[in-house]
Amino acid sequence: xxxxxxxxxxxxxxxVAVRADEPLRRTALCKAVTEAGHMIVDEHDAADIVLAxxxxxxxxxxxxxxxxIADDRLRGALPRxxxxxxxxxxxxxxxxxxxxxxxxxxxxxFGAMRESEGHALLTPRELEVLAALAEGMTNKAIARRLDxxxxxxxxxxxxxxxxxxxxxxxxxxxKAAERRRNGIIML
Amino acid sequence: MSFSSDVLTQLSDAISARxxxxxxxxxxxxxxxxxxxxxxAWQGGVVVVSEQVLPRxxxxxxxxxxxxxxxxxxxxxxxxxNIAVLRTADSIAAPAxxxxxxxxxxxxxxxxxxxxxxxxxxxGMVNLxxxxxxxxxxxxxxxxxxxxxxxxxxxxxxxxxxxxxGCLGMSTFGPRGQVIxxxxxxxxxxxxxxxxxxxxxxxxxxxxxxxxxxxxALRESADQTGGMMVMSVVENGPAAQAGIVAGDIILSVDGIxxxxxxxxxxxxxxxxxxxxxxxxxxxxxxxxxxxxxxAERRAA
Numbered sequence: 001x002x003x004x005x006x007x008x009x010x011x012x013x014x015x016v017a018v019r020a021d022e023p024l025r026r027t028a029l030c031k032a033v034t035e036a037g038h039m040i041v042d043e044h045d046a047a048d049i050v051l052a053x054x055x056x057x058x059x060x061x062x063x064x065x066x067x068x069i070a071d072d073r074l075r076g077a078l079p080r081x082x083x084x085x086x087x088x089x090x091x092x093x094x095x096x097x098x099x100x101x102x103x104x105x106x107x108x109x110f111g112a113m114r115e116s117e118g119h120a121l122l123t124p125r126e127l128e129v130l131a132a133l134a135e136g137m138t139n140k141a142i143a144r145r146l147d148x149x150x151x152x153x154x155x156x157x158x159x160x161x162x163x164x165x166x167x168x169x170x171x172x173x174x175k176a177a178e179r180r181r182n183g184i185i186m187l
Numbered sequence: 188m189s190f191s192s193d194v195l196t197q198l199s200d201a202i203s204a205r206x207x208x209x210x211x212x213x214x215x216x217x218x219x220x221x222x223x224x225x226x227x228a229w230q231g232g233v234v235v236v237s238e239q240v241l242p243r244x245x246x247x248x249x250x251x252x253x254x255x256x257x258x259x260x261x262x263x264x265x266x267x268x269n270i271a272v273l274r275t276a277d278s279i280a281a282p283a284x285x286x287x288x289x290x291x292x293x294x295x296x297x298x299x300x301x302x303x304x305x306x307x308x309x310x311g312m313v314n315l316x317x318x319x320x321x322x323x324x325x326x327x328x329x330x331x332x333x334x335x336x337x338x339x340x341x342x343x344x345x346x347x348x349x350x351x352x353g354c355l356g357m358s359t360f361g362p363r364g365q366v367i368x369x370x371x372x373x374x375x376x377x378x379x380x381x382x383x384x385x386x387x388x389x390x391x392x393x394x395x396x397x398x399x400x401x402x403x404a405l406r407e408s409a410d411q412t413g414g415m416m417v418m419s420v421v422e423n424g425p426a427a428q429a430g431i432v433a434g435d436i437i438l439s440v441d442g443i444x445x446x447x448x449x450x451x452x453x454x455x456x457x458x459x460x461x462x463x464x465x466x467x468x469x470x471x472x473x474x475x476x477x478x479x480x481x482a483e484r485r486a487a
Binding site: 109110112113121125126180184186 | 239413451
């Protein structure tokens, strides 16, 4: 399958510090950043841009791209479920001195319970494959872990892409995380 | 006000008069950094606010109509219906709201608190009206009312009136910046419960659930395509006591399909507390049934 980095020639490589509390989220964000051709650096290590997840707000607002952070002072503000291309575009734009906003008035809000449509639901096996994707595992490694054939792994990954409407592994992980956050029901 | 036969002037004057009268029904709830939210002065010295924007603390400062600063305590909050109730030491003169039914196309006047004891006003239209619905957290909202109106964040939680002066309910931001109304009927149902108990009682199993597809191999015997996977189990909760563990896929509760979640939400109303419930679930590739006793949901 084609990953984003294969398709695009990058003229400019930025030094990006990623702030996120959840390890899975951090992994997904770092992956999106490196796949877009940038370099992950330590925060104190002269980063060009800080990519901060909503779980990790801060007072610093300069060259920060926030994901799901409600702070008008941020130079870059994306919704928490922004995809890899949007993150890349925002990083580059803010580094170039522009201000980035997504055209969403308000992310959350008091909403209705959505009864899941049967066709798009993930199976327990697909959830296992997804967890492995989030750890950055290759198809081969996933096949070994779940003790299934490589062919079956590919089948599950294709099915995940279709159900989640994702084009890359990173996007699939991000969309599933978003779905999960909205779809957890306490009973 | 001079008499005018001009229809537009009459309309404008009528709206202005309504807005002026409504300044006695809104209270500003201070939330720090010079910001505030809007609350509705309700009967019995309580103030109704939008739960989703109310900071998680117990004591608040209010600006009453006219500008008096009052101390208030949280009396109760219910995220499932987006209603929270504050109680003041000094009572606020509360108007009697007359409930009215929303009709598509009627004018809607949304009132907010300006933070200094007066009101701000917004004019819009009832965009859509539909039947009852359930919120993400399972609360029953008596009508779906969507407004075509601009609203500032500080105005959320104020009353919405129609042209007759009847109260449609409380303004609230829905998803994607949509302005919706928590209907008057929902307020009159939930506010007294919050004042009395501090919460809305609801049945509870103590599980976090996420919708999943039933594996192909079990679809026929399960006789349904979707279920709810148990993501976590609250320690010592009813589900834990019945031996339900993370990874189980709940198919139904007392015969109600788990993925028909609105029906489940209804089934777990206050009257369900103490009832025995049969939970049909998939564990380790087999379908089994365990019996649980529905408990009362613990305070959040």
